[in-house]
Amino acid sequence: MSSDLEAPPAVTQRLGYLLKHAQLRLAELAEPEYEPLGVTGRQLALLALFGDGPGQSQQDGAARLGVDRTTMVALVDELEAKGLVRREVAPGDRRKRLVTLTAEGERVREAGEAATRRAEALLLAPLSAEGADGLRAALLRVVRAE
Amino acid sequence: MSSDLEAPPAVTQRLGYLLKHAQLRLAELAEPEYEPLGVTGRQLALLALFGDGPGQSQQDGAARLGVDRTTMVALVDELEAKGLVRREVAPGDRRKRLVTLTAEGERVREAGEAATRRAEALLLAPLSAEGADGLRAALLRVVRAE
DNA sequence: TATTGTTATACTCTATAACTATA
């Protein structure tokens, strides 16, 4: 802890370890929730992203997700192959491809958000409601500081 | 947040996203701290692990770190090549290799722990001392629930 | 010239399967 400098933090108290394993556990809890939808967590995150605002380009999405634009191509390919999104040439700039959800994509996005909430609730189960809110708020502040 | 079910959480409020990006940011902050030591964060975590208790086997380490035993072979190879650890046949069981730190490994481990503390402090800078302690405690509980 | 999307390629990380030696 921040006030615990004399006791060398064991490996399991390192933030890097804790963040990694919290993520692994969340993925473990979420997988069975996502499986019936036929999509991965990563794909659902993409649906949430492109379903969020109107017509975002692949590059917009890549920037917001923190991945390379070449990675985004493959990710959108997957969703398009499943019929969950469409690529449309941007009216104002013909280089850009706006990614929009199909009706099916919208349906999966909604089901996926419910599944995500269930998985997160399972992860946060050991915490009080205040503890859970505090965790999310703290992570948000730490990440926003970028 | 747990009491905020009506507002669909944006992508950036998903725990998966927050955990991933907190990790990315920590790695970014830690890299310049680790670089002068000539080791990666992963390697320092290993030094912390094997420097923690007396004579742990590779398999022990793999289990505690949550990686496969084949992965551990490569990780220990790296540290051994740098002269930071030694493999020793376990007295009681000649199949096992106990991993122990060399004097140099111990030196790097100590410097690494200081570097880790500095990087973590940078990551947690946007939080109050209580907020920082709360974050670590919450992650610990969530991970321990496994 | 710069930017968006794309492809080909390579690199990192990790696990699975099969082997050796020990138990």
Add this chain to the structure above:
DNA sequence: TATAGTTATAGAGTATAACAATA
């Protein structure tokens, strides 16, 4: 038979470089 370590190999996931179309 089972376990610890090892090796070879393959699979994700991701990035870099080069190219086409468009700005």
